[in-house]
Amino acid sequence: MSDNEYLCAESETVKAVLEKMPPDEMLYDLAELFKIFGDTTRVKILYALFESELCVNDIATLLGITQTAASHQLRVLKTNKLVKARKNGKMIFYSLSDDHVTKIISQGMEHIEE
């Protein structure tokens, strides 16, 4: 049939799947996105922001972490456009940047609750 180097399955299937695979770069970006949700601190922050915008210190207090830790994670979230920041005097209020975040987390929750 063909000159496969292995024999375990039909090359037709492999070929068909290969054609439908999105480009590597897209899959890489997708993994990077999920990686951001893959940390307890960040998930907690996002979940907290479901309810209302919050300043850094509130987030830190809420989660029982240091201000530094909160700031570092907020930076990650902001860099990846999952949260946006609003400045008000000394304080910076963070909020979810769009409802995709909510949807993704909700979908994940559904999978957990079983």
Place this chain on the structure above:
Amino acid sequence: MSDNEYLCAESETVKAVLEKMPPDEMLYDLAELFKIFGDTTRVKILYALFESELCVNDIATLLGITQTAASHQLRVLKTNKLVKARKNGKMIFYSLSDDHVTKIISQGMEHIEE
């Protein structure tokens, strides 16, 4: 008003958010779930399985990784109930265990495509 240790925001807000937060364990599990999607190899495997069930060697070939690497990641996916395995002689065919996987990935993709 109250005896906050910090002064940047109203404790009312923090209190309200705190009450609506899911238990820590649930948020931990949620992060653990997303962590699994947060790896290029695993995302590729899952995406490949969108199309059809595949044996280990096919997956390895498809992604251009070693059989060992594929096996290790499939173990992670199986342990976390994201894929299931079907044995057929020498071969083991893996497939998605439920459509939550598809939904979660699709939701992620939507966020990427912007």
Place this chain on the structure above:
DNA sequence: ATAACATATGAACAGATAAACATATATGCA
């Protein structure tokens, strides 16, 4: 029984990463 194939497992190594600590920037107030 033995050889070839398909997959799994265990250990070791390298790269990634989250938290902690110290410090810097910036804003508001006396």
Place this chain on the structure above:
DNA sequence: TGCATATATGTTTATCTGTTCATATGTTAT
């Protein structure tokens, strides 16, 4: 201007994680 507050940044460290290599298990055919 000087001081306290709010947040950010840089660096180091400890931990985690994915891959590789070597090897083991299990299956089929001759």
